[in-house]
Amino acid sequence: MIKDWQSQFNGSKDYIVSAELRDAVNISIALKKPLLIKGEPGTGKTMLAEAIASALEKNLIIWNIKSTTKAQEGLYLYDTVQRLYDSQFGDGDVKDIRGYIKLGKLGEAFLADDQTVLLIDEIDKADLEFPNDLLWELDRMEFYINETKETVRAKHRPIVIITSNAEKELPDAFLRRCIFHYIEFPGPDKMTEIVDVHFPNLCEKILDQALEAFYRLRDRNDLQKKPGTSELLDWLQALTLSGIPVARIKELPFLGVLLKKNQDMDTFTEVQEKGYSTKRWV
Amino acid sequence: MFELFFYLLRSYGLKVSLNEWMALMEALEQELACSSLTGFYRLCKAVLVKSEADMDQFDLAFIAYFRGIEHRDQFNDAFWKWLSEDVKVRDINDKSMLDDYLLELEELQKRFEERKKEQKERHDGGNYWIGTGGTSTMGHSGYHERGIRVGGESRQKTAVQIAGERNFMDFRQDHMLSIRSFQMAFRKLRQYAANTNLKRSELDIDETVKKTGDNAGLLSLAWKRPRRNTVKLMVLFDCDGSMLPYNRICRRLFQSVSKSNHFQDLKIYYFHNCVYDHLYTSPACQRGEWVDTEWVLKNLNREYRLIIVGDAAMASSELMAKGGNAVIGMYNEIPGIAWLNRMRKFYEKSIWFNPVPEEKWQTVYGNQTLQIIREIFPMYGLTLNGLEAGIKKLMAGH
Numbered sequence: 001m002i003k004d005w006q007s008q009f010n011g012s013k014d015y016i017v018s019a020e021l022r023d024a025v026n027i028s029i030a031l032k033k034p035l036l037i038k039g040e041p042g043t044g045k046t047m048l049a050e051a052i053a054s055a056l057e058k059n060l061i062i063w064n065i066k067s068t069t070k071a072q073e074g075l076y077l078y079d080t081v082q083r084l085y086d087s088q089f090g091d092g093d094v095k096d097i098r099g100y101i102k103l104g105k106l107g108e109a110f111l112a113d114d115q116t117v118l119l120i121d122e123i124d125k126a127d128l129e130f131p132n133d134l135l136w137e138l139d140r141m142e143f144y145i146n147e148t149k150e151t152v153r154a155k156h157r158p159i160v161i162i163t164s165n166a167e168k169e170l171p172d173a174f175l176r177r178c179i180f181h182y183i184e185f186p187g188p189d190k191m192t193e194i195v196d197v198h199f200p201n202l203c204e205k206i207l208d209q210a211l212e213a214f215y216r217l218r219d220r221n222d223l224q225k226k227p228g229t230s231e232l233l234d235w236l237q238a239l240t241l242s243g244i245p246v247a248r249i250k251e252l253p254f255l256g257v258l259l260k261k262n263q264d265m266d267t268f269t270e271v272q273e274k275g276y277s278t279k280r281w282v
Numbered sequence: 283m284f285e286l287f288f289y290l291l292r293s294y295g296l297k298v299s300l301n302e303w304m305a306l307m308e309a310l311e312q313e314l315a316c317s318s319l320t321g322f323y324r325l326c327k328a329v330l331v332k333s334e335a336d337m338d339q340f341d342l343a344f345i346a347y348f349r350g351i352e353h354r355d356q357f358n359d360a361f362w363k364w365l366s367e368d369v370k371v372r373d374i375n376d377k378s379m380l381d382d383y384l385l386e387l388e389e390l391q392k393r394f395e396e397r398k399k400e401q402k403e404r405h406d407g408g409n410y411w412i413g414t415g416g417t418s419t420m421g422h423s424g425y426h427e428r429g430i431r432v433g434g435e436s437r438q439k440t441a442v443q444i445a446g447e448r449n450f451m452d453f454r455q456d457h458m459l460s461i462r463s464f465q466m467a468f469r470k471l472r473q474y475a476a477n478t479n480l481k482r483s484e485l486d487i488d489e490t491v492k493k494t495g496d497n498a499g500l501l502s503l504a505w506k507r508p509r510r511n512t513v514k515l516m517v518l519f520d521c522d523g524s525m526l527p528y529n530r531i532c533r534r535l536f537q538s539v540s541k542s543n544h545f546q547d548l549k550i551y552y553f554h555n556c557v558y559d560h561l562y563t564s565p566a567c568q569r570g571e572w573v574d575t576e577w578v579l580k581n582l583n584r585e586y587r588l589i590i591v592g593d594a595a596m597a598s599s600e601l602m603a604k605g606g607n608a609v610i611g612m613y614n615e616i617p618g619i620a621w622l623n624r625m626r627k628f629y630e631k632s633i634w635f636n637p638v639p640e641e642k643w644q645t646v647y648g649n650q651t652l653q654i655i656r657e658i659f660p661m662y663g664l665t666l667n668g669l670e671a672g673i674k675k676l677m678a679g680h
Contacts, residue, residue: 023321024328027314031305031329038334084501128465169462176301176334182334 015044015051019150024181025052031179034120034138034160036170039183041228045163052159059116061158063105065126071133074106074120075143076152099145106137107152115156124164131174139177186229188215198233202240209249210236217258223267227258287347291330294343298330305329319348357372450641459531459666464538467669471587471677472544474509484508514547514585515539516629520592521565522555524648528637531664532591535635549582555596556618557625558607569612575621579628587676588625588632594655595638595648601655619654626658633672634659 009025011017017025017151025048028035037045053060063074078127079100086092093099103111109118123131137143141154162178164170195207214235218226227235238254252258261264291298293481306329315322323344331340482505489504496502517539519532540550551561551573560572600606600618607614626632634655639644639661646652655661662672 020324020327023324027325027328030312030314030641031309033305036332088501122391128462168465169460171462172297172332176299178332179328180332182337238503 009052009053009055011055015047017048017051020074021183022179023049024179028179029159032157034162034178036162036164036175036178036180037183038164038166038180039232040185040226041165042186043183043229045183046119049117049121049161049163052161053117055149056117056159058061058114058159059112061109061112061116062118062119062120062121063190065123065130067125067127069130069237071130071137072104074104074134075137076104076107076145077102078147095186101118101145103152107143109158110141110143110152110154112158113155116158118158118160120160120162122165123162124167125171128168128171132171135173135177185218191232194229195233195236199236199240202236203246205246206239206249207236209246210239213250213252214258219251220268223259223261223264225259225261225264227260231260287343290347291340292342294339294346296331296336296339296343302330366462398521458670459534460666461534461538463543463666463669464535467673468538468542469544470673471513471515472511473513473677475512482507510546511544512546512585513544514549515545516549516551516582516586516588518557518561518588518590518592519522519550519552519565520555520590521552521562521567522592522596524555524593524595525637525649528593531637535591535664547586549578549586551578553592555600555608556606557590557621558612558614558618559621575625579624584628584630586629588629588634589672589676590634592634592636593638593645593646593648594634594636594652594661596651597648598650601651619658622655622658630634631676631678632659633676634661635664635668635672636661637664639663640665 009017009022009029011022019261025035036050039045049062050060052058078097079102083097083100087094106118109116110136140162141157142151144151174201191211194209195202195211210232214227214232217223235254235257238257239249244253255265255268285303288298288303306326309325309329315325326344327337327340331337421646422628438583484506486506489506492503493502493504494500513530519536525532536550539548542548550565552567553561554567557575559575561575561578562572563570564571597606597608601622602617602619604615604617605613606617636643636652638652643649643652643656652661660672660675662668662675
C-alpha cells in the first residue's frame with residue numbers, strides 16, 4: 001500500500017494490531033500528520049507507540065503530559081537562574097546563551113540524527129489551550145528560540161503519536177491536523193485472548209460466565225466509569241481465589257472490584273432493589 | 283461528482299473542512315486506499331472523522347453515498363484515474379466554495395419562504411417555481427446543483443437540503459453547545475487574589491530585580507504567594523419534567539461545571555419547578571434529600587455567584603401563590619416568587635440560564651411566568667452568545 005515498504009507498520013510480535021489501526025498508522029506516516037489515538041484506559045494506546053518504534057527500529061521519545069505541562073516545555077527551556085548564578089560565581093561560559101537553552105522532548109525529537117517516534121502521552125491532561133499552542137510546531141516541524149535567534153528545524157520529521165483519554169475535548173483546529181483512530185474496547189473474543197495471556201489455566205466455565213456478566217455490566221449506560229480490562233482481570237483473580245461457585249457469578253460478587261465510583265455502586269444497588277434508578281445527572 | 287461526498291458528510295453534521303479534504307486527496311494520490319472500497323472507507327474514516335461520537339454519522343453518510351457499489355469491492359482503474367484527475371481541476375475555486383455554499387443556503391431558505399407565499403399553483407418543469415423536474419433551485423427530481431428539495435425522491439442526489447429535515451442545524455454556531463464551549467466560558471469565571479495561607483512559592487521577578495539591585499548586583503531572590511481564583515459558585519438546576527427535552531444540554535452544562543476545578547468553592551443544588559423552602563441535594567428531588575433554602579441564604583454568603591438553570595415555565599399559581607408547590611403534601615407559606623426575589627437581592631451576582639430557545643420565550647407554555655422571572659433575574663439562552671453574555675454579567679454583577 002505504501003511504496004516505501006521499509007516504513008510500513010504491521011504490528012510487532014508483542015503487539016497485535018487490528019487492520020483499521022494498522023491502516024491508520026500507515027496513513028499518518030504517509031501523510032506526515034500526527035496520529036491521535038483515543039480509547040478507554042487499558043486498550044493499549046501507549047503501547048502502540050512502543051510497538052511502532054520497535055517495529056520500524058526507531059528511537060522512541062516519550063513526552064508525558066501532566067495537568068501543569070506547558071507547550072513551551074516541550075520545545076526548550078531557558079535556564080535564567082543558572083546563568084545568573086554562573087555570572088556571579090564565574091562558572092561556565094555565561095556569554096554563550098546556548099549553554100543555558102535546554103531542549104524539551106519535541107526539540108529533542110527534531111534534532112535527533114535519525115527519524116524518531118514521538119509519543120505525546122495523555123494530551124488531554126493539560127490545560128484546554130495546550131494543543132493549540134503546539135499547532136505551528138507540529139505543522140511546520142520547527143520552532144524559534146527567542147534568546148539565541150535560532151530556528152530549530154526537524155532534521156527528520158518524527159512520527160508523532162498522540163494519546164487522549166477524552167477527559168477534555170480537544171480544540172477543532174488541532175483535530176483538523178490529526179489522523180484520528182479510536183481503539184475500541186475489545187469484544188468477548190479478543191478479551192478471551194487477553195485473559196488467556198494472564199490466566200492460562202482458567203476454567204472455561206468461569207471465564208464464560210464472568211465475561212457474560214462483565215459485558216452485561218458494561219452495557220449499562222448509567223455507569224459513570226465502566227469497568228475496563230484491568231478491572232476484569234482483578235475480578236477474575238478475586239473469583240478464582242475465593243472459589244465462588246460458577247452459578248453465583250452472575251450475581252456479580254465482589255462488585256467493588258469492578259465499580260470504582262460510589263455513585264455507580266449506589267445506582268447499581270438501587271437498580272437491583274427497585275428495578276430502576278432515579279439518579280439522572282451523574 | 284465526488285466532492286458531493288464532502289457536502290454529504292457536512293450535512294450529516296461532521297465538521298469536515300477543506301484541510302482534511304485536501305489531505306484525503308493527497309492520500310488518494312499516494313494510493314493509500316489500496317484500490318478497494320474497504321481501504322477507501324478506512325482512509326476516509328481516519329482522515330475525516332475526528333471523534334468517536336461522529337463515527338456513526340460518518341457510517342450513515344458513507345452508506346448513503348456508496349450504496350449500490352458496496353458489493354463491488356474493487357474499483358476499476360478508470361474510477362481511480364478519474365478521482366486523481368479530479369484533484370487537479372478542483373483547485374481554483376476550492377477556497378471560496380464553502381462560504382458561498384453556506385451563504386447560498388441561507389439565501390435559498392429565505393427565497394424558499396418568499397416563493398412559498400408567492401406561489402399559488404402546481405408546477406412541473408420550468409426554472410422558477412417550486413415544482414418537479416426543471417432547473418429551479420426548489421422542488422424535487424430536478425437538476426439544479428444546490429437546491430432545496432420539497433418532498434419526493436432526490437433523483438439526482440444533488441439537492442443539498444431536504445426542506446424540513448433541518449440537517450444543517452449544526453452549522454449554526456448558536457445551536458448546541460459542546461462541553462468544551464461551556465468549559466471555555468466557565469474559565470472566565472476567575473478573580474484572582476493572593477491567598478494568604480499559601481506558601482511563598484512563586485518567583486517575584488520585580489522584587490528580585492529590586493533586591494538584587496539593592497544588594498549591589500549580588501543575586502537575591504524574592505518569592506511571592508501564588509494567586510488563586512476566589513470565585514465561589516452556586517448552581518441551581520431545575521429538575522422538573524418540563525426540563526426533560528433539555529436534558530442533554532443541561533447534562534453538558536452540569537458536567538463542565540462539575541469538572542471545572544478552578545473555583546474556590548462550588549455548590550450544586552436542584553429544585554423542582556421553582557425555588558421554595560427546600561433545595562434538593564440530588565437531581566432526583568426526593569423528599570428529605572435537601573437543605574433548607576433559608577440555610578443556604580444564611581451559610582453561603584454574598585460572595586457566591588449564583589447561576590439558575592431552568593425553563594422558568596410553570597403555572598402562574600406555582601410561582602405566585604401560597605401553596606403553589608406542585609409536589610403533593612409540600613404546602614409552602616412563602617410563594618416561589620418571594621424566594622426568587624430574596625435570592626436575587628441577596629446574591630447580587632446572579633443570572634438565569636434558560637435552555638428554551640430565545641425566540642420561543644414569548645410563546646412557550648408558561649411564558650407568563652417566564653416573563654415575570656425574566657424581570658427578576660437577567661436571563662440568557664443556552665447558546666454561545668447567551669453563555670458569553672451571561673458569564674460576563676455574572677462577573678460584572680449589577
